[in-house]
Amino acid sequence: MNYQVDENGFYGPYGGAYVPEVLFSTVQNLSQSYQGILDDPEFKKELSRLLKLYVGRETPLYPSPYLSGLHQTNVFLKREDLCHSGAHKINNTLGQVLLAKRLGKTRIVAETGAGSHGVATAMACALLKLPCFIYMGEVDMKRQFPNVERMRLLGATVVPALSGSKTLKDATNEAFRDWINNPVDTFYVIGSVVGPHPYPDMVAQFQSVISKELIQQVPDLTGKEVPDYVIACVGGGSNAAGSFYHFLDNPAVKLVAAEAAGKGLDSGFTAAATFRGKSGILHGSKTKFMQTNEGQVLEAHSISAGLDYPGIGPLHAWLHDTGRAQFVAVTDEEALDAGIALSQKEGIIPAIESAHALAALSHLDFKPTDVVVVCLSGRGDKDLETYIQYSTSKKSSHDQI
Amino acid sequence: MIKFKENRLKAIFQNAGKKLSIYFTAGYPDLYDTIPILELLAKSNVDFVEIGIPFSDSVMDGEVILNSHKVALENGMTIDILFDQLEKIRKKISIPIVLMGSMNPVYQYCFEEFCRRCHEVGVDGLLLPDLPLDDYEKYYRSSYQQKNLAPIFMISPQTSNERMSRIDALGEGFLYALSGNSTTGGSSEIGKSSDYLTNLSNHTFRNPVVLGFNIKTKEDIQFAHEFADGAIVGSAFVKILKDGFDKTRIEHFLKQLI
Numbered sequence: 001m002n003y004q005v006d007e008n009g010f011y012g013p014y015g016g017a018y019v020p021e022v023l024f025s026t027v028q029n030l031s032q033s034y035q036g037i038l039d040d041p042e043f044k045k046e047l048s049r050l051l052k053l054y055v056g057r058e059t060p061l062y063p064s065p066y067l068s069g070l071h072q073t074n075v076f077l078k079r080e081d082l083c084h085s086g087a088h089k090i091n092n093t094l095g096q097v098l099l100a101k102r103l104g105k106t107r108i109v110a111e112t113g114a115g116s117h118g119v120a121t122a123m124a125c126a127l128l129k130l131p132c133f134i135y136m137g138e139v140d141m142k143r144q145f146p147n148v149e150r151m152r153l154l155g156a157t158v159v160p161a162l163s164g165s166k167t168l169k170d171a172t173n174e175a176f177r178d179w180i181n182n183p184v185d186t187f188y189v190i191g192s193v194v195g196p197h198p199y200p201d202m203v204a205q206f207q208s209v210i211s212k213e214l215i216q217q218v219p220d221l222t223g224k225e226v227p228d229y230v231i232a233c234v235g236g237g238s239n240a241a242g243s244f245y246h247f248l249d250n251p252a253v254k255l256v257a258a259e260a261a262g263k264g265l266d267s268g269f270t271a272a273a274t275f276r277g278k279s280g281i282l283h284g285s286k287t288k289f290m291q292t293n294e295g296q297v298l299e300a301h302s303i304s305a306g307l308d309y310p311g312i313g314p315l316h317a318w319l320h321d322t323g324r325a326q327f328v329a330v331t332d333e334e335a336l337d338a339g340i341a342l343s344q345k346e347g348i349i350p351a352i353e354s355a356h357a358l359a360a361l362s363h364l365d366f367k368p369t370d371v372v373v374v375c376l377s378g379r380g381d382k383d384l385e386t387y388i389q390y391s392t393s394k395k396s397s398h399d400q401i
Numbered sequence: 402m403i404k405f406k407e408n409r410l411k412a413i414f415q416n417a418g419k420k421l422s423i424y425f426t427a428g429y430p431d432l433y434d435t436i437p438i439l440e441l442l443a444k445s446n447v448d449f450v451e452i453g454i455p456f457s458d459s460v461m462d463g464e465v466i467l468n469s470h471k472v473a474l475e476n477g478m479t480i481d482i483l484f485d486q487l488e489k490i491r492k493k494i495s496i497p498i499v500l501m502g503s504m505n506p507v508y509q510y511c512f513e514e515f516c517r518r519c520h521e522v523g524v525d526g527l528l529l530p531d532l533p534l535d536d537y538e539k540y541y542r543s544s545y546q547q548k549n550l551a552p553i554f555m556i557s558p559q560t561s562n563e564r565m566s567r568i569d570a571l572g573e574g575f576l577y578a579l580s581g582n583s584t585t586g587g588s589s590e591i592g593k594s595s596d597y598l599t600n601l602s603n604h605t606f607r608n609p610v611v612l613g614f615n616i617k618t619k620e621d622i623q624f625a626h627e628f629a630d631g632a633i634v635g636s637a638f639v640k641i642l643k644d645g646f647d648k649t650r651i652e653h654f655l656k657q658l659i
């Protein structure tokens with residue numbers, strides 16, 4: 001089975017570039033030039049220099065005594081939360097903003113959900129001196145306010161997305177509309193493995209630095225050549241794509257994607273695209289997303305703004321259909337509990353997105369000898385308010401009993 | 402290659418004279434307003450109409466049309482209801498009808514079945530801005546052809562001359578040329594991209610060319626007619642429907658345009 005994008009920009013039946021004519025030539029130019037630029041020795045050198053000295057890579061692969069004990073196996077955390085900016089998103093934004101400069105673009109737009117991608121884009125733009133406009137749903141601006149302030153401090157203009165559910169999907173629509181109105185000078189830095197070809201593949205390649213480091217780190221730490229499991233959360237799927245990337249063709253490595261079940265798969269408040277979605281065309285590609293029978297896109301729900309998106313990238317739709325990756329659905333509550341536990345037992349406050357991957361551990365059966373890598377995609381500083389509210393309400397309902 | 406036969410849309414372009422089209426959203430401002438609006442436009446000097454199929458996430462549209470989509474969906478508009486409405490009115494009116502919308506609702510309806518119903522209820526053309534030419538050629542062309550549904554494609558300031566020729570070869574009825582780089586109802590002045598418009602009017606097309614997006618006034622229409630065979634008014638028309646269907650108001654608006 002082939003898990004790489006084909007020459008037409010598809011993963012099996014998924015992917016492609018479903019964009020209006022205004023964007024056609026922009027997207028086509030990008031798909032004809034991106035691989036050449038990514039493979040160019042000068043570009044590679046500059047990107048790896050920045051990843052090392054600016055982002056602080058490589059990130060540690062940390063053996064977690066708490067999680068290993070809890071699950072009676074060997075759990076390792078890939079510490080993307082230690083990246084500058086506090087999440088994996090910067091691996092991608094530095095790559096794309098460097099690429100945008102190469103292409104002579106003078107203005108950057110991006111969408112953001114949790115604000116992690118917005119912050120990472122704002123940082124890359126401050127560093128590389130390009131003006132940037134970040135679209136963020138009004139609801140998300142409230143629940144991730146610290147990130148809004150960070151973006152502003154970094155010099156970005158944060159534009160509230162006021163349409164639809166006022167979350168990530170709508171921020172993405174607004175960023176697309178901006179791009180349609182400015183197709184020549186503007187580069188759209190997409191924050192996940194979604195959007196028209198070549199974005200899903202390009203973002204997966206930028207994030208593949210995660211699995212590239214694992215190739216070295218796993219044998220060094222465990223003596224095993226490859227991990228038995230790689231587990232990551234999936235919003236659009238960029239940290240998962242990056243964690244899986246170099247293992248896609250090795251069936252010995254089990255790949256697990258944790259989707260946000262929200263309040264439960266059957267609650268009507270969920271974001272689990274592979275469980276409750278079907279194939280269609282959204283944000284420039286054919287992929288799986290939640291929609292009505294008439295093809296209207298449904299609003300997603302997840303406590304975590306970064307997973308609050310009705311779809312997943314085309315690569316993940318393909319990994320799902322081929323059975324290459326196992327998808328598990330993790331509820332808001334399971335994720336919050338797992339996040340709080342890691343904070344208390346190990347002194348690491350994970351992003352609520354990443355906490356979904358931690359909670360997925362309880363859905364799986366491990367052998368004591370297994371090597372299990374969990375991608376800790378980001379840190380939880382932005383989520384303090386949600387964590388605190390949750391523990392307070394849990395405590396008070398506990399006290400009442 | 403199978404040829405597209407004549408239909409109402411192709412027929413109107415046989416006559417000399419610049420054309421005018423009006424866009425409105427199905428099921429807006431009220432679910433059943435599609436019918437009286439169509440009747441009114443059919444009686445006016447408007448040459449053909451475009452009816453928008455509402456979609457929750459239409460990225461091509463600006464504020465005014467987006468809002469109309471939102472309201473139409475809240476009103477309960479669906480493709481099936483639209484087809485029923487068109488079926489009822491088709492016997493009474495002869496104005497050519499083009500349907501326009503994002504691809505996903507049509508894809509979920511099933512393309513072949515969608516084209517079959519279009520034919521049954523008298524739709525003459527279909528414009529799906531996010532349908533790639535490659536997909537059209539590979540998967541959908543025969544569905545359009547069998548049901549004599551004219552495939553309408555867009556041209557933008559970003560379209561190369563070579564690609565314009567390909568679009569012209571595949572398109573039928575007319576080519577939808579954007580007035581500039583924008584979503585619908587953009588604030589940009591038409592005429593800014595005059596190099597593009599001049600290039601457009603110098604290019605030899607097999608199909609007529611109709612200019613759309615940001616055309617709001619009589620002056621805009623006259624300007625568009627200098628470069629193209631017709632003009633389409635969308636957001637400016639949808640805007641006057643905001644407070645409800647009002648026959649006098651619509652007639653007044655149309656009188657000012659023509």
Ligand SMILES: Cc1ncc(COP(=O)(O)O)c(C=O)c1O
Pocket residue numbers: 087088113114115116117191192193233234235236237238239240305306307351353354377378379
């Ligand atoms: C920390 C963190 N992890 C994961 C995600 C989800 O994105 P993706 O699925 O593309 O990795 C986000 C999105 O904002 C995030 O902030």
